[in-house]
Amino acid sequence: MAAPRFMVLTGAALVAGAVMMVAISNAFIPAPRVAPPQAVSMLPTAALSAAALSVPTAAHADEGAIWVPALSAVGAGFAIGLAAIGSGVGQGIASGRCIDGISRQPEVADDLRGVLLLSLAFMESLTIYGLVIALVLLFANPLIK
Numbered sequence: 001m002a003a004p005r006f007m008v009l010t011g012a013a014l015v016a017g018a019v020m021m022v023a024i025s026n027a028f029i030p031a032p033r034v035a036p037p038q039a040v041s042m043l044p045t046a047a048l049s050a051a052a053l054s055v056p057t058a059a060h061a062d063e064g065a066i067w068v069p070a071l072s073a074v075g076a077g078f079a080i081g082l083a084a085i086g087s088g089v090g091q092g093i094a095s096g097r098c099i100d101g102i103s104r105q106p107e108v109a110d111d112l113r114g115v116l117l118l119s120l121a122f123m124e125s126l127t128i129y130g131l132v133i134a135l136v137l138l139f140a141n142p143l144i145k
Contacts, residue, residue, distance in 0.1 A: 083129065
């Protein structure tokens with residue numbers, strides 16, 4: 001009896017998700033298309049390739065272009081989020097193992113506590129590196145003029 005109920009609930013969830021995707025897709029407005037200049041289309045491919053290789057400003061944001069700042073904000077969010085999650089999990093595991101060791105051998109509590117504090121400081125420094133990367137992407141981005 002559980003299998004038909006499971007299939008009905010799964011089908012209902014899929015249909016609800018499809019309806020929400022259709023409803024949300026109508027909310028977005030497409031970006032305006034800019035026609036390429038005619039002079040560029042007449043240049044040979046080798047000249048265009050040489051120009052693209054010699055001018056490293058292709059990744060810089062143009063007037064009105066929002067892709068680089070927007071993706072930099074997304075990258076900053078991923079940088080700080082993953083750094084915080086990784087450090088939090090590592091610190092939790094290290095602290096738990098330290099408490100385990102202290103409960104088994106209380107006489108080495110001072111040694112374990114010192115090693116734990118040193119390792120927690122190193123883990124926290126990795127989180128601070130993620131914060132620095134996020135701040136650089138947000139406020140001192142080298143891809144934005």
